[in-house]
Amino acid sequence: MIVCVCRRVSDRDIERHARGGCASFDDLQMDTGVATCCGNCTDCARDVFDSARNGTAPAHYLPIRIQLAA
Numbered sequence: 001m002i003v004c005v006c007r008r009v010s011d012r013d014i015e016r017h018a019r020g021g022c023a024s025f026d027d028l029q030m031d032t033g034v035a036t037c038c039g040n041c042t043d044c045a046r047d048v049f050d051s052a053r054n055g056t057a058p059a060h061y062l063p064i065r066i067q068l069a070a
């Protein structure tokens with residue numbers, strides 16, 4: 001999924017950088033350009049980055065529970 005429309009950065013791009021040793025969100029911005037234009041993606045990009053570094057699920061992508069009729 002594209003996280004940053006301005007710079008065409010996906011969640012997979014962010015996760016790859018985070019797991020590849022990118023030490024900070026500032027470094028991620030330098031490497032990818034994410035959240036360096038309009039800034040609307042900043043919260044989501046930070047969430048994806050922090051989650052990838054911590055090994056947790058991003059809050060923005062928590063699974064939606066669907067109740068199926070029995």
Ligand code: FES
Pocket residue numbers: 003004005006007034035036037038039040041042
């Ligand atoms: S959507 Fe990421 S800077 Fe605009």
